[in-house]
Amino acid sequence: MSRLRWAVLAVGLLWMPTLVADEQPSDKKPASGVKDRAAQWGEIRMEFQKALPEVIREWRTAGSEAEKKKALARLDPISDKAYAFVEEKPGDELSLEALVFLLGTRPQPPERAVALITEHHLNSDRLATALPTLMQYDTPSVQTLLRKAMEESKSQTVRGVAMFSYAKMQHSKAEMRPDGEQSKTLTTEAERVLDRVSREFGDVKLGRQTLKEQADKLLFVIRNLSIGKSAPEVVSRDLEDNEVRLSSLRGKVVVLDIWATWCGPCRAMIPHEREMVQKLKDKPFVLVSISADEKKETLKEFLENEPMPWVHWWEGRREGGILNDWNVEFFPTIYILDHKGVIRYKNIRGKAMEEAVEKLLAEMDQGKDAGR
Numbered sequence: 001m002s003r004l005r006w007a008v009l010a011v012g013l014l015w016m017p018t019l020v021a022d023e024q025p026s027d028k029k030p031a032s033g034v035k036d037r038a039a040q041w042g043e044i045r046m047e048f049q050k051a052l053p054e055v056i057r058e059w060r061t062a063g064s065e066a067e068k069k070k071a072l073a074r075l076d077p078i079s080d081k082a083y084a085f086v087e088e089k090p091g092d093e094l095s096l097e098a099l100v101f102l103l104g105t106r107p108q109p110p111e112r113a114v115a116l117i118t119e120h121h122l123n124s125d126r127l128a129t130a131l132p133t134l135m136q137y138d139t140p141s142v143q144t145l146l147r148k149a150m151e152e153s154k155s156q157t158v159r160g161v162a163m164f165s166y167a168k169m170q171h172s173k174a175e176m177r178p179d180g181e182q183s184k185t186l187t188t189e190a191e192r193v194l195d196r197v198s199r200e201f202g203d204v205k206l207g208r209q210t211l212k213e214q215a216d217k218l219l220f221v222i223r224n225l226s227i228g229k230s231a232p233e234v235v236s237r238d239l240e241d242n243e244v245r246l247s248s249l250r251g252k253v254v255v256l257d258i259w260a261t262w263c264g265p266c267r268a269m270i271p272h273e274r275e276m277v278q279k280l281k282d283k284p285f286v287l288v289s290i291s292a293d294e295k296k297e298t299l300k301e302f303l304e305n306e307p308m309p310w311v312h313w314w315e316g317r318r319e320g321g322i323l324n325d326w327n328v329e330f331f332p333t334i335y336i337l338d339h340k341g342v343i344r345y346k347n348i349r350g351k352a353m354e355e356a357v358e359k360l361l362a363e364m365d366q367g368k369d370a371g372r
Contacts, residue, residue, distance in 0.1 A: 037085070037088075037089070037092070037094050038094060040085055041085060041094050041097065041098055044078065044081050044082050044085060044098070045098075045101065047078045047081070048075070048078055048082075048101070048105060051074060051075060051078060052075070052105065054074075055071050055072065055074050055075055058070075058071035058074075059071040059072060059107075072106065072107075075105055075106075079102065079105065079110070082098050082101075082102055083102075083112065085098060086098050086099060086116060090116060090119070090120045091120045091121070093124070093126065095116075095120070095121075096117070096120075096121045096124055096126060096127065099113045099116055099117050099121070100117075100129065100130045103130060103133065103134065104133070108137065108139065109134060109137050109139065109141070109142060111139075111141050114134075114139075114141040114142060114144075114145055115141060117130070117145060118141075118144060118145045118148055122148055122149055122152055122153045122154075122155075122158065123153055123154045123155050123158070124155065124158070125155050125157045125158065127149070127153075127155070127158050128155070128157045128158050128160075128161040128162075128206070131146070131149065131158070131161045131162055131165045132161065132164075132165055132168075132206065134146070134165065135165035135166070135168050135169045135172075136169075136172075138169065138173065146162050146165060146166045146169070147166075149161075149162035150162045150163050150166060156201065156204060157204050159201065160197060160200070160201025160204040160206075160211050161204065161206055161211070163193050163196065163197045163201065164193075164194070164197050164201075164206065164211050164214065164215060166193060167189075167190045167191075167193040167194045167197065167215070167218070168190070168218065170186045170187070170189045170190035170193070171186070171187065171190040171218065171221075171222060173186050174186035174187045174190065175346065175347075187222060187226065190218075190222060191219065191222055191223075194215045194218055194219050194222075195215075195219070197211050197212075197215040198211070198212045198215040198216055198219070202215075217327040218327060220325075220326075220327065221326065221327050225326060225335070225343060225346075226343070227343055227344060227345065227346060228342065228343065228344075229342070229343050230340070230341050230342050230343075231246060231335065231337050231341050231342070231343050232325070232326075233245060233246055233247055234246035234256075234321075234322045234325075234326075235321070236290060236313040236314070236315055236321060236322065237313060237314055237315075238311075238312065238313055238314070239296070239299070239300060239312055239314060244313055246341075247341070249286055249288070249337075249341075250339070250340070250341050251284060251339050252284040252285055252286050252339055253283075253284065253285045253286075253336070253337065253338060253339055253357055253360045253361055253364065254285075254286055254287075254288060254336070254337040254341075255285075255286075255287045255288065255334065255335075255336050255337075255353065255357065256288050256290060256334065256335040256336075256337070257269070257273070257287065257288065257289045257290065257332055257334055258290045258292065258315075258322065258323070258326075258328055258331065258332060258333040258334070258335075259289055259290070259291060259292065259331050259332045260291060260292040260293050260331050261291070261293050261298055261299060261302040262293070263331040263332065265331070265332060266331055266332045267306075269332065269349055269350070270306060270308060272349075272350055272351075272353075272354075273287060273308070273310070274307065274308070274309070276353070276354050276357070277309060277310050279354075280357065280358075280361070283361055284339065284361070284364065285357060285361060286310070286311055287310040287311065288310070288311045288312075288313060289308065289310065289311070289312050289313070290312075290313045290314075290315055290322060291312065291313070291314045291315060291316075292315055292316070292317070292323055292328070292331065293314070293316065294316060294317050295316070296314045296316065299312070299314055332347075332349070333347065334346065334347050334348065334349065334353070336348070336353065336356050336357065336360070338360045338363065338364070339360070339364050344356070344360060
């Protein structure tokens with residue numbers, strides 16, 4: 001996991017609603033001088049909340065692996081308290097909450113926390129809240145947890161979410177290896193499991209959508225947006241509110257940069273994109289930035305202060321369109337299409353993006369020469 005991604009996750013977990021927030025407070029009062037478990041966990045959690053931001057800052061600025069380990073070691077005494085708390089009653093819901101919280105306190109999920117979840121909480125519906133986060137970790141313990149949750153859990157919710165998370169993990173690994181038999185094997189497995197999720201667990205809710213809705217979206221990505229597929233039509237709007245279509249750009253190499261003005265990594269790309277567009281201004285090439293900003297005025301004001309002399313489309317937050325249809329989950333999302341409209345590269349930036357565009361332009365020239 002990247003530094004920034006873990007940092008965001010960890011800080012987010014500090015404010016994650018408790019897994020047991022809907023339980024009624026007990027009428028039983030703890031023995032004199034003895035704290036109840038909710039109070040104990042509350043104090044431990046507060047210690048994490050105070051320590052984590054500074055630990056994350058130290059970890060992100062560390063100059064060596066030894067310094068990173070030293071920063072993380074500051075959390076060990078608090079983690080020990082949390083594990084002692086869990087071991088008292090490893091199967092109760094407060095222990096599950098503590099273990100889920102522990103998952104976000106390290107750049108890699110603690111093996112001990114994953115093992116305790118696997119041993120004691122496979123049948124808890126509330127485990128489903130943690131599984132989508134775990135799918136980004138390709139470790140033996142997480143794979144074991146997902147496999148057991150898929151095969152052994154008595155909870156329909158957990159089994160369905162585990163299968164969906166497993167399928168997304170396989171798809172993500174295939175996207176990282178776009179060429180070769182291993183990618184095809186991973187993609188085939190993801191597609192097989194997603195079909196099953198849609199059929200057998202379609203009514204299970206994950207967030208605001210059912211698993212069928214989410215599985216079908218990912219199946220669309222696999223079947224229509226993989227490298228080597230012809231890009232589906234996109235109908236959007238330009239800054240003057242005119243309808244625009246992706247198909248109108250056939251005959252040119254196209255970079256689709258799906259972004260937002262509030263996205264830091266997106267803004268960091270702008271200087272290089274400016275240079276690339278200037279360098280290739282006489283070539284059959286077009287860069288299209290597709291904005292996800294909620295208001296078009298936000299985009300227009302940004303462009304007044306930040307020169308971006310290329311094509312701009314605005315999507316906003318409408319239900320249809322490329323953001324929803326193409327299941328865009330992060331920014332920037334980048335697709336590079338050849339002059340025939342075939343997806344050739346995905347999610348590459350900087351020099352790698354420019355080299356990919358130049359390669360496709362060279363292929364285009366070679367095709368013209370061969371046709372003479």
